[in-house]
Amino acid sequence: CRLKQQLMNEFGFILTIGIGNMYTGIDNITRSFKEALIALNYKIAKGCNSVICYRDVQENNENYYYPVEIEAKLINCIKAGQFNEVKTVINDIFRENFEKRHLSYKLMLCLFFDIMSTAIKNFSEIKIDYIDVFGTGFDPVEQILECQTAEEMHKTIINIYDRVCTYIVNNRRSRNTELKDRIISYIDTHYDNPNLSVAFIAEKMEINPSYLSYFFKEQTGQNLTDYINTVRLKRAEALLEDKNLTINKIAEMVGYGAANTFIRIFKKDRGVTPGEYRKKFGF
Helix, strand or coil, X not given: CHHHHHHHHHHCCCCCEEECCCCCCHHHHHHHHHHHHHHHHCHHHHCCCCEEEHHHCCCCCCCCCCCHHHHHHHHHHHHCCCHHHHHHHHHHHHHHHHCCCCCCHHHHHHHHHHHHHHHHHHHHHCCCCHHHHHCCCCCHHHHHHCCCCHXXXXXXXXXXXXXXXXXXXXXXXXXXXHHHHHXXXXXXXXXXXXXXXXXXXXXXXXXXXXXXXXHHHHHHCCCHHHHHHHHHHHHXXXXXXXXXCCHHHHHHHCCCCCHHHHHHHHHHHHCCCHHHXXXXXXX
């Protein structure tokens, strides 16, 4: 430890030491040296700048923890852009494998490659272009491969998935804005169609009607049917200024099939009938 500290202070060296078991006889020097090399492999778990004894890292047959259902959960969270959930899953995987288990060096490598495989599958399945997410000159796979310790691997994976989830959320927000604008534009253009309804718009947009209603309310805070009536009634107010147009004609022009329906909805929203509205404002 004093040697490590001296090298660090004087030369800036980060020294990782592997120590084999102690034996008697010159013939066992090679054996101890090989054990020291095996111990050094475990810097991936113990970290750099550590002293690792072979007796503390002898291999066992315990498997690593990364079951299919956990990988599926991780993939689903990534696709949904739920970074906090992704971080929790990854933290649990590392905690289980590096705090609760004593994995062999080979199993550690298998675990890392398994997690890398999950990342690669996600990039492919959700059709993410590295450049769109990370910019030029950044290769997430290369970043993972360059990690020397489990802690570095942990931080790198968290960082990569953070950027991926952020990209997914922002992309979804952009698509949501586009869809909302399309729906509003369609209503503003076709409000005079008496067939205009949630089901009618859903068919035109190729969206499930229930989802359309939910989506529009979530995005605007207003029911879709109420918005259709808002557009129609606003247009009707403008048309009521023209004394040459009858109530029946106006009802037809703003998409109400019958004058009675128009009068009922107008009075419910404005507090007066279309005829009373005309008299009130002198039209």
